[in-house]
Amino acid sequence: QVQLQESGPGLVKPSETLSLTCTVSGGSIGSYYWTWIRQPPGKGLEWIGYVYYNGNTKYNPSLKSRLTISVDTSNNLFFLRLTSVTAADTAVYYCARTDTLSPFDIWGQGTLVTVSS
Amino acid sequence: DIQMTQSPSSLSASVGERVIITCRASQSISSYLNWYQQKPGKAPNLLIYDVSTLRSGVPSRFSGSGSGTDFTLTISTLQPEDNGTYYCQQSYSTFVTFGQGTRVEIK
Numbered sequence: 001q002v003q004l005q006e007s008g009p010g011l012v013k014p015s016e017t018l019s020l021t022c023t024v025s026g027g028s029i030g031s032y033y034w035t036w037i038r039q040p041p042g043k044g045l046e047w048i049g050y051v052y053y054n055g056n057t058k059y060n061p062s063l064k065s066r067l068t069i070s071v072d073t074s075n076n077l078f079f080l081r082l083t084s085v086t087a088a089d090t091a092v093y094y095c096a097r098t099d100t101l102s103p104f105d106i107w108g109q110g111t112l113v114t115v116s117s
Numbered sequence: 118d119i120q121m122t123q124s125p126s127s128l129s130a131s132v133g134e135r136v137i138i139t140c141r142a143s144q145s146i147s148s149y150l151n152w153y154q155q156k157p158g159k160a161p162n163l164l165i166y167d168v169s170t171l172r173s174g175v176p177s178r179f180s181g182s183g184s185g186t187d188f189t190l191t192i193s194t195l196q197p198e199d200n201g202t203y204y205c206q207q208s209y210s211t212f213v214t215f216g217q218g219t220r221v222e223i224k
Contacts, residue, residue, distance in 0.1 A: 035213075045161065045204055047213040058211050061118075094160055101208050103151035105172075107160035 002027035004095050004108035011114050012089075018082040018113055022095030029053050029071065033098045034078040036069060038091040039110075046091075050098070051078055085115045119143050119207050123216035131224045136192040138219045140205035145185045149209035152181055152190045155218075156201045164203075165190065197223055 008020035022034065036048040049059035051069045059067050068081040082089060092112050096104040120143035130136050140150065148168045153161035163172050165181040168188060178193045192199055200223045205216040 044217045045206075045215040047215070060212065096160075098208070098213075101149050103163050103166040103206065103208055104153075104161070105163055105166075107162075110160050 002097065002106050004097065004106055006093060006095050006108045006111040008111060008113070010112060011116065012085055013117050014086055014115055015084055018080070018085050018089060018115070020080040020093055020095075020111065020113070022078050022080075022108060024076040024078070024097075029073050029076045029078070031099075033100075034069075034071060035096045035098055035104065036080045037094045037096055037104070038089075039094070040088075040091045048080065048082075048093075087115050089113070090115045118212050119146060119210050119214050121205055121207055121214050121216040123203075123205055123219050125219060126217065127220040127222065129222040129224050130195050132195055132197060134195045136195050136199075136221060138190045138203055138205075138221075140183075140188045140190070140216050142186045142188075142207055142209075146207040146209035148184060149207055150181070150183065150188045151206045151208060152179075153204045153206065154199075154201050155204065161204060192221075195221075195223065199223070 003025045005023045012018045030053045033050040035050040049069050051057045051071045066083045071078040092110040094110045095108045097106040098104050122141045150168050152165040155161040169181045180191045202218045202220045204218050
């Protein structure tokens with residue numbers, strides 16, 4: 001079955017760029033929306049955005065100016081890049097799979113990213 | 118964006134009790150309403166999608182209902198393993214939004 005795994009630095013300095021990778025294993029990255037969701041410590045879930053397998057993207061307007069989500073279909077990977085981070089970006093970051101008008105049926109385990117000097 | 122409001126924000130109930138969590142959308146979302154359970158330190162897990170369809174493997178004590186803007190998640194007989202935080206989520210809009218969560222504690 002399809003599994004997702006996030007990877008990337010656990011600590012990022014303020015004003016720098018947060019970069020994460022999600023590895024899709026056990027299936028093809030084709031024909032789905034690959035999504036990033038985050039959860040600040042002790043708080044709720046925030047949708048960050050998604051990339052379709054063809055590269056089309058949709059972003060949360062509150063993050064759009066700092067955000068890039070991309071996909072590498074050859075290697076079954078998709079990526080998150082968030083620039084100019086602050087402490088407010090400290091969160092557990094999840095990657096997840098969805099389809100049109102559909103729920104998030106597969107999630108990665110999540111990775112904690114702390115923004116601190 | 119579509120705001121999702123859950124109530125209560127937390128509850129404490131005994132094993133065997135019936136638990137109801139409500140979720141209200143700021144505009145109609147048709148039947149594109151999903152429920153997740155999250156255990157501490159774990160990713161959310163999909164329980165119910167499209168208002169009332171139980172995901173395979175989810176116990177039948179969980180059920181969902183509603184339409185338009187008002188939805189409920191019911192646990193018919195609360196079990197010890199049902200502790201955790203429950204989130205509703207609308208998939209009607211491409212700008213996905215979640216409720217703020219309901220923490221369920223077992224007395």
